[in-house]
Amino acid sequence: MRVEFRPLETKDLEIVFCWRSHPRIYKWARHQSQPLDWDEHEKWFETLPSLSVYYIMEWSGRRVGLVGLDANDWVSIYVGDESAIGNNVATKGLKWICKKMADRAPLFAEIHVDNTSSKNLFKKVGFNFVSENENWEIYEYSI
Numbered sequence: 001m002r003v004e005f006r007p008l009e010t011k012d013l014e015i016v017f018c019w020r021s022h023p024r025i026y027k028w029a030r031h032q033s034q035p036l037d038w039d040e041h042e043k044w045f046e047t048l049p050s051l052s053v054y055y056i057m058e059w060s061g062r063r064v065g066l067v068g069l070d071a072n073d074w075v076s077i078y079v080g081d082e083s084a085i086g087n088n089v090a091t092k093g094l095k096w097i098c099k100k101m102a103d104r105a106p107l108f109a110e111i112h113v114d115n116t117s118s119k120n121l122f123k124k125v126g127f128n129f130v131s132e133n134e135n136w137e138i139y140e141y142s143i
């Protein structure tokens with residue numbers, strides 16, 4: 001099934017807030033260890049630098065996750081809708097962002113050592129392990 005991509009908009013903030021406040025998602029986030037605060041979430045969106053680009057992933061006619069790149073070329077991806085997990089959405093999303101942002105390569109990812117599914121995903125799409133620091137592994141995608 002196709003995965004469609006469109007830029008993150010204000011109308012998506014509530015669903016992204018729900019996804020990012022779920023422990024299944026934030027337990028693997030480098031800079032988040034608890035559910036989000038709504039005001040900070042809104043501020044995050046309103047003050048995004050122009051080089052930060054985030055896209056909603058739509059699958060089966062609904063919003064299921066987010067993929068993007070911050071201003072320093074670090075990739076984020078998560079599938080917030082449980083029912084979409086394991087359907088290749090993340091694989092398509094990661095391949096898509098790597099292709100779309102190819103002019104910004106190398107792209108980077110920081111992944112917890114225990115996040116096996118994410119490590120498998122990034123390696124499958126062509127990211128290479130670079131280094132490890134205190135349980136966080138750095139991966140790099142070059143073209």
Ligand SMILES: CC(C)(COP(=O)(O)OP(=O)(O)OC[C@H]1O[C@@H](n2cnc3c(N)ncnc32)[C@H](O)[C@@H]1OP(=O)(O)O)[C@@H](O)C(=O)NCCC(=O)NCCS
Nearest residue numbers: 025028077078079085086087088089090091117118120121
């Ligand atoms: C990581 C995540 C995005 C993968 O989403 P997904 O829907 O399972 O992704 P896909 O269906 O495209 O699977 C991609 C690959 O991930 C790996 N994978 C997925 N689930 C896995 C599991 N339970 N165990 C091991 N590897 C797994 C596999 O390599 C899989 O490819 P394959 O099926 O060809 O072997 C999703 O689990 C998620 O949102 N996790 C929480 C947030 C997160 O960790 N984000 C990344 C932070 S760096």
